[in-house]
Amino acid sequence: MLKEVIVAGVDEAGRGPVLGPLVIAGVTIDSSELPSLCEKGLRDSKLLSPKKREKLYDLILNLAENYKIVILSAEDIDEGLSRFTLNSLSVNTMIDILSSLENWSKAYVDACDVNAERCQRTFRNRLREAIIVEHYADKKYPVVSAASVLAKVVRDREIQKAHEEFGIDFGSGYCHDHKTTHFLIDYLNEYGKLPRIARKTWETSKRIVRSFQQTSLKDFFSEPEIDGFVKNEETGADY
Structure with missing residues (x-):
């Protein structure tokens, strides 16, 4: 009861x-x-x-x-x-x-x-x-x-x-945090891949990888801010 x-x-x-x-x-x-x-x-x-x-x-x-x-x-x-x-x-x-x-x-x-x-x-x-x-x-x-x-x-x-594991303060982990995006860029430059704690499906990750592949990471910060969501992930409801 x-x-x-x-x-x-x-x-x-x-x-x-x-x-x-x-x-x-x-x-x-x-x-x-x-x-x-x-x-x-x-x-x-x-x-x-x-x-x-x-x-x-x-x-x-x-x-x-x-x-x-x-x-x-x-x-x-x-x-x-x-x-x-x-x-x-x-x-x-x-x-x-x-x-x-x-x-x-x-x-x-x-x-x-x-x-x-x-x-x-x-x-x-x-x-x-x-x-x-x-x-x-x-x-x-x-x-x-x-x-x-x-x-x-x-x-x-x-x-x-994760800060302790990677030996760096990468900030909050949010897409608008420049500490976070710089950490992703630096890690990708050094290891050729994103860290395991990165959500590869996020648009921020995809943009950084695209820029890396085009050897123009400097262009990353000239693009408009995005919120980190893939659109259909944010509003979809296929329960």
Whole structure:
């Protein structure tokens, strides 16, 4: 018999970057514990400092009934995009996470589709009706804020590990970060290939490789800024 007070939240971190993993987290918490987390500063992870996120991470895990965190590496993403859109890859993973978390009476999910209602129908058809999928759910529902913190902390830790592995601060991993693009260019010049943490299917990666092949990397920065998404990955919905 389900405990009516147990709620689930799911969110992701690292959807857009050209470097590093996409991390998706799900957590179940007794709803009576959420006010105390909010009093301790729980909110959407993007509004918190790294230090605050780390503190909340430990508090959330201590209070959680259950949780699951999935790290999709750059290689996982590239392989997945040979079969699905990015939205479908996220949705499938989120559904798997919710399926593995037991004894929740209601779930809240931050929508990863431009059409939140369509996304919600997919979750309800494949799981159950008691699922709310909305844009900005990480700002509206504390349990989603908790999942957001878990996902963001794990992604930040993975990026820090990569900084140490490659011996360089390559920035945030986002396409607009010049530290990131310079790292990709320098690595490609030195090794003749992109690093394993690069998402090869991202337009930024493709442009850098094209420029390298044409021996004109200097032209890279004269091209218009792009957001890192392949268009049909951003809006597709072949769930």
